[in-house]
Amino acid sequence: MKNQQPAAAQRRNAARIKRQKQRRRRKMIRRLLTVLLIVAAISGIAALGFIAKDLIFKEPVQAYNISKEFTGSQVSASEGKAKLFASDLCVVTEDILLDQVSLEENQTGLLFDISDKKVIYSKGAYTRVYPASITKIMTALLAFKYGNMDDVVTITEENVTLEEGSQVIGFLAGDKVTMDELVHGLLVYSGNDAASAIATHIGLTTEKFVEMMNSYAKELGCTGTHFTNPHGLQDENHYTTPYDIYLMLKEALQYPEFTEITQLGSYTISYERSWGEEVSTSLLATDHYLTGEANAPKGITILGGKTGTTSDAGNCLALLSQNAYGEPYVSIVMGASTKELLYQQMSALLENANNE
Structure with missing residues (x-):
């Protein structure tokens, strides 16, 4: 009987330790799941936010104004970006002149092919003028x-x-x-x-x-x-x-x-x-x-x-x-x-x- 008691105690102790490990494992799993749910929720809210913004606050396509984003050497990189902003518009990135068209120094003007979205002539397209x-x-x-x-x-x-x-x-x-x-x-x-x-x-x-x-x-x-x-x-x-x-x-x-x-x-x-x-x-x-x-x-x-x-x-x-x-x-x-x-x-x- 004396030998059986320590053996029984050892089994109970081993079982107790096993239960403790299982509880700790379950807690860790719950914490991990909680973190994952929070991340998923935040991601979902962000996605919904972008969708809502697009649906509710969507604005008409606006003209891409080169003067606002590019200067000097950066102008050469503008055309691709311009298409993203104004896919249904003629986009002017620089003056395009024609030999047979002579506007005076302070004049401005343009000629656009609006079917093909082509800029044929442009002089001072974004210059402020009195209308x-x-x-x-x-x-x-x-x-x-x-x-x-x-x-x-x-x-x-x-x-x-x-x-x-x-x-x-x-x-x-x-x-x-x-x-x-x-x-x-x-x-x-x-x-x-x-x-x-x-x-x-x-x-x-x-x-x-x-x-x-x-x-x-x-x-x-x-x-x-x-x-x-x-x-x-x-x-x-x-x-x-x-x-x-x-x-x-x-x-x-x-x-x-x-x-x-x-x-x-x-x-x-x-x-x-x-x-x-x-x-x-x-x-x-x-x-x-x-x-x-x-x-x-x-x-x-x-x-x-x-x-x-x-x-x-x-x-x-x-x-x-x-x-x-x-x-x-x-x-x-x-x-x-x-x-x-x-x-x-x-x-x-x-x-x-x-x-x-």
């Missing part, structure tokens, strides 16, 4: 996006109180004009009173409408644009870039009404005076290609666009066109010293659309 009435492209975009063309707009005193010499249709306070007629007056004749009336009708105030203009510009990827008014009258804080104008024109292609209106060489606008008289006024387009005062190169069809002229901006023209093969192009010339020079330079640009 003058090219501003009205954005005003028209907001009218199409938020306006009802059948709405009847009552002209206010604010709409007709503009700087002396301003291009106006001739509305008087109290006149009643449909939104459709206002947009025609805006794009065909470049009426500043039409621009002001559209702004106060859609934005309720000019200030609110200008906020909408700047917000929409950001949505389109316009990184070098800031508006202070809906018509383009001179203001040092009212500016854009040729590349941003391209982005606005590209967006305008989403609205068939834009090119339908901007192809018109003239338009008769009809509206009602405050005292009930029906008025019709003939308006001549400001685009000389449309009025026959300038001739586009053979095979080029002008689809629309916008002119702009002030003493500070010079003579400007932004066009949507197509070549003899029906391929669409954007061409922009900013800051010409005369209208004659403007159309000579634009025609020289458009000649290259047929050479592609």
Whole structure:
């Protein structure tokens, strides 16, 4: 019996030690599993975060601005990265000049093949310029996006109180004009009173409408644009870039009404005076290609666009066109010293659309 007791005690002790080892092993396994679960949870949250960010906060493709990320020798590495940022846009990484196109030193311009995303010509694409009435492209975009063309707009005193010499249709306070007629007056004749009336009708105030203009510009990827008014009258804080104008024109292609209106060489606008008289006024387009005062190169069809002229901006023209093969192009010339020079330079640009 004396020999059996120590043996039994040894067995119990061995069993106890085995249980302790098993408990420690289970604890270690639980701790390891806990750590793994925490890591998995964190990874899952991060993945969900990225997915949520992509779905909820996804923004339109923005223009890739070379000046923000690359300088000097780094420019040569930019094209591949640019494609990731702007796969559906023409991407400008440097000036591309043509012998037959001569812009003056302070002028800017571009010619893009928007089907093949090809930059054919570029001079100062990201240079800050005054847009003058090219501003009205954005005003028209907001009218199409938020306006009802059948709405009847009552002209206010604010709409007709503009700087002396301003291009106006001739509305008087109290006149009643449909939104459709206002947009025609805006794009065909470049009426500043039409621009002001559209702004106060859609934005309720000019200030609110200008906020909408700047917000929409950001949505389109316009990184070098800031508006202070809906018509383009001179203001040092009212500016854009040729590349941003391209982005606005590209967006305008989403609205068939834009090119339908901007192809018109003239338009008769009809509206009602405050005292009930029906008025019709003939308006001549400001685009000389449309009025026959300038001739586009053979095979080029002008689809629309916008002119702009002030003493500070010079003579400007932004066009949507197509070549003899029906391929669409954007061409922009900013800051010409005369209208004659403007159309000579634009025609020289458009000649290259047929050479592609």
